[in-house]
Amino acid sequence: MNVKPLPFRPPPARDELLSSWIGRLAKANHCSVEELCGYLGLGQGRVPERINDPGEMDWARLCSAVQRTRNEIAAMTLPDTVHHAVRYVSRHDFQYCPGCTEQTPGLALRHWRFAWSMTCETCGQSLAAKHPAEAVSDRLLARAARGAQVWETAVASNDLRRLRRMDLTLSIVSILGVGNSASVISMNELERLMALAAVGVGMTRPLLGAAIMLRGNGQVVRELRRVFPQHRRVIERVRGLSRDLDQQLTGLRETGHPTGQETHGMSRPNASESALRAARQAISELGHDANRQALLARADAIWTRSSGVKS
Known part of the structure; x- marks a missing residue:
């Protein structure tokens, strides 16, 4: 059964969400959203937002009241994400x-x-x-x-x-x-x-990024093994890369400088921590997608400058 069109019908904005437009229609017609939903045949005062939500609505009543076609109204809803592995549409205005x-x-x-x-x-x-x-x-x-x-x-x-x-x-x-x-x-x-x-x-660069995050955190490594047993080889590879990172930086440092040189009283454990900080700064500056050798060279330069080593 058709109903009379609403007295005031402000047009929807481009790409406007259906619930947003219904709210503005209610305000323009001086009624609550719940009252308007009842008049439009939406039921229980709930405005549908996803494209698979409006199945039970009275389309003839709704289209007549707002003077819009079914396709125009459906285009104002959100896509169905039920079959997607990741959640990329919010149900709330975040x-x-x-x-x-x-x-x-x-x-x-x-x-x-x-x-x-x-x-x-x-x-x-x-x-x-x-x-x-x-x-x-x-x-x-x-x-x-x-x-x-x-x-x-x-x-x-x-x-x-x-x-x-x-x-x-x-x-x-x-x-x-x-x-x-x-x-x-x-x-x-x-x-x-x-x-x-x-x-x-x-x-x-998933492996390099994970290596930086996992370094020295055995508990997280164990948790990853438990949650992702099918990816155990990848996890072990990442773990090995995180352990090798400092060694690679130290190798570059020792190649460029005699092993007998000291760095203002720094002990080897402190040098290792300094090298890790340099690696993180290099990744921060060049980005995770930078060439690996470029990252190592930049990290060595940062380490050399911060530790006061002279060539």
Whole structure:
């Protein structure tokens, strides 16, 4: 049965989420969202958001009331992610565009719910987290942006191999205690950026990144063996790489400088710690996808400068 069209029907914004538009329709018609949902035949005051949610709704009633076609309304919902290995669409507004929401209060766009979205496609402004971090480095933002781009490409092309690797990367992040599988859609800005950065590393230099994180942490290595028994060979390879990292840096140092030289009273254990710090700084400067020899050479230069060794 058709119903009369709503008296006031502000048009939906480009890429607006259905729940956002229903909320604005309720405000324009001076009623609550629950009352409007009842009138539109949505039932129980719940606005459907995913494309597989509206199955029970009265389409004829809804389309007549809002003067929109079924396809137009369905296009305002979120994609079905049930069959995907990784969760990349949030069920909640974890971020927003300050400019767009100031211009249109209550607005929520579909792409703001996607894990890889970092800028507003409408105005180009950076999206803001619900719980922003006090300070975020440009380096972390750049790495997170690379991870977001990789994620969007993998989903768009339905690259199952890459999606499985992302799932594995986020599982490792969870085991390390720095996040969980849903961190990429977290309201906490720092947690989300770190998760996206980890995804980027996992797609480019997964072994080197894991080696830095796992060095000296036997408990995490044991936990990885337990959770991922099918990847035991890879875990052992990463473990070996993390142990070899300092030895490689020390070898470069000893090749460039006589073994009898001392570094202002530094003992060998302290030199080893200094070498690790140099390795981390080199990776931070050059990126995880840099050439391995370039990383080692840069780390040796940093180690030499910081320890005061003279050639």
